[in-house]
Amino acid sequence: MKSLKRIMVAYGLLGFLCFTYPTVHAQPNVLLIFSDDAGYADFGFQGSEEIKTPNLDQLATEGMRFEQAYVSAAVCGPSRAGLLTGRYQQRFGYEENNVPGYMSTSCLPDDMMGLPLDQVTVANYLKEQGYRTGLFGKWHLGNDDQFHPTKRGFDEFYGFRGGARSYFEYDDEHPNHRQEDYLERGFGNFEESEKYLTDALADETIAFMKRNQDQPFFAMLSFNAVHTPMEADPKDLKEFPELTGKRQQLAAMTLSMDRACGRVLKALKKLGLEDNTLVVFTNDNGGPSDANASNNAPLSGTKANHLEGGIRVPMLMRWPGVISAHTTYPFPVSTLDLLPTFVQLAGGNVDELKQLDGVDLKPYVSGENQERPHEVLYWKKENRGAIRMGDWKLLRYPDRPAELYDLSKDESEVYDLANQYPDKVRDMYKQLFDWECTLDRPKWQLKRKYEKDAMERMDAYRQAKTKD
Structure with missing residues (x-):
């Protein structure tokens, strides 16, 4: 009888716990x-x-x-x-x-x-x-x-x-x-x-x-x-x-x-x-x-x-x-x-x-792997791009020379080191370009003012040709 009571108490406690605590x-x-x-x-x-x-x-x-x-x-x-x-x-x-x-x-x-x-x-x-x-x-x-x-x-x-x-x-x-x-x-x-x-x-x-x-x-x-x-x-x-x-x-x-x-x-x-x-x-x-x-x-x-x-x-x-x-x-x-x-x-x-x-x-x-998850990271938007290799970062622009920064010493990107390390600029520029060659073409882009201007000039040219 005592054994039966113990079993009933145990099942009751189990049921209480299952009801009280959510399933994990x-x-x-x-x-x-x-x-x-x-x-x-x-x-x-x-x-x-x-x-x-x-x-x-x-x-x-x-x-x-x-x-x-x-x-x-x-x-x-x-x-x-x-x-x-x-x-x-x-x-x-x-x-x-x-x-x-x-x-x-x-x-x-x-x-x-x-x-x-x-x-x-x-x-x-x-x-x-x-x-x-x-x-x-x-x-x-x-x-x-x-x-x-x-x-x-x-x-x-x-x-x-x-x-x-x-x-x-x-x-x-x-x-x-x-x-x-x-x-x-x-x-x-x-x-x-x-x-x-x-x-x-x-x-x-x-x-x-x-x-x-x-x-x-x-x-x-x-x-x-x-x-x-x-x-x-x-x-x-x-x-x-x-x-x-x-x-x-x-x-x-x-x-x-x-x-x-x-x-x-x-x-x-x-x-x-x-x-x-x-x-x-x-x-x-x-x-x-x-x-x-x-x-x-x-x-x-x-x-x-x-x-x-x-x-x-x-x-x-x-x-x-x-x-x-x-x-x-x-x-x-x-x-x-x-x-x-x-x-x-x-x-x-x-x-x-x-x-x-x-x-x-x-x-x-978790500390299991002490290495960096990424040795290289890339960014690109139209003609602008950037690459980070280790602590070095290169920024490429369409209208001015590339810039190079050592982020381990200059996370604010104040000191452009491109002139001091031309070989590094060249190597990183090439790697960025190689990566870009693996990408798909942009599916859409922002309209540019020059597109409108070009279309207006083309329309004017066609109208002039029609009159001739």
């Missing part, structure tokens, strides 16, 4: 938080004493901060294309932002501008491993239905297809004239939110995690903060009385984003999934200081150029059991590395994936 599956979850147009120096964990980011600062103490994290492009769309495919986006012609109405008419029409359909995304790969996948926020990889996130590996989508939109609800008093800017749930279900957009995206991410807590999930929280328009939540402006103008707006928008990150991370912990989730925070490109008053110090340059301020970004990673708390990683990494890292973590075999340019970061961040 073998495959870790992945939470990728992606900000937009943030300045390199505009976070507390990056040294800012002006911008308040307590929740991301806490994440930095719980994981690893990367000192030299790079994106594969200095503007939004191509950078996202590289991250989602693990490949240099120039390999498949995605070299410029897909801006309808502003692209060259000699290339693809507007509705064909997007992530090429033959490219496989990280969401596709993770679905193959049994993950539930969701994207919340900015897409910017094609406005046409064929490029929709739910057709590119994401099971769920709540956000907008374009590159920027208002942080407030569109209505009769606050109209919108672009279809790609409306908020959309799933495919084709457009519905605006009364909430401040940063908060709405965090709410949707939390709801997704709750719905999928008993299976592995990949959640990409793709904020449009702190991209223009500069529209802060009024309550957050009061936190920065010492600031004015765009800088005050930026500080308030960053605080709102940080608070949203904190809510998502707290929800993850409340669900009991914190120890079984890889969390990554990073940004899509350097801050456009003129547009949103962002600060990229001590780096030179801004969004849209290949100086460090255009391509080096803040990046944090918390990976329980793999990464030690409060650590830094000194060597260059790339957002191209996120796909192979996530796929390998999920149980996939990265060696079987073809033509990846990223690498699995786990052996490097």
Whole structure:
């Protein structure tokens, strides 16, 4: 009788534990938080004493901060294309932002501008491993239905297809004239939110995690903060009385984003999934200081150029059991590395994936491999290009001589050493050119004023010939 009672108590305790604690599956979850147009120096964990980011600062103490994290492009769309495919986006012609109405008419029409359909995304790969996948926020990889996130590996989508939109609800008093800017749930279900957009995206991410807590999930929280328009939540402006103008707006928008990150991370912990989730925070490109008053110090340059301020970004990673708390990683990494890292973590075999340019970061961040993940990194946009070999970086321009910097001594790119090391300039220039020879042609390019002028001159010439 006593034995039977012990058995009943044991089963009761087991049932209680199973009910009380969520199921921990073998495959870790992945939470990728992606900000937009943030300045390199505009976070507390990056040294800012002006911008308040307590929740991301806490994440930095719980994981690893990367000192030299790079994106594969200095503007939004191509950078996202590289991250989602693990490949240099120039390999498949995605070299410029897909801006309808502003692209060259000699290339693809507007509705064909997007992530090429033959490219496989990280969401596709993770679905193959049994993950539930969701994207919340900015897409910017094609406005046409064929490029929709739910057709590119994401099971769920709540956000907008374009590159920027208002942080407030569109209505009769606050109209919108672009279809790609409306908020959309799933495919084709457009519905605006009364909430401040940063908060709405965090709410949707939390709801997704709750719905999928008993299976592995990949959640990409793709904020449009702190991209223009500069529209802060009024309550957050009061936190920065010492600031004015765009800088005050930026500080308030960053605080709102940080608070949203904190809510998502707290929800993850409340669900009991914190120890079984890889969390990554990073940004899509350097801050456009003129547009949103962002600060990229001590780096030179801004969004849209290949100086460090255009391509080096803040990046944090918390990976329980793999990464030690409060650590830094000194060597260059790339957002191209996120796909192979996530796929390998999920149980996939990265060696079987073809033509990846990223690498699995786990052996490097865990300390198992002491070498650099990359000896060489490349950037290209039309005639401009850059290459980093070790700590040397070459920048190529179409209208002036190339520049050479030793980033180990000059991360601000102040001292051009090209005249002192002509052989190194030649060798790096050649390697950059050799890499470019492996790339696809750009599928679209921004219209140039000279194109319009040339067409006008040609029309005038034809009219003159007709009169003759």
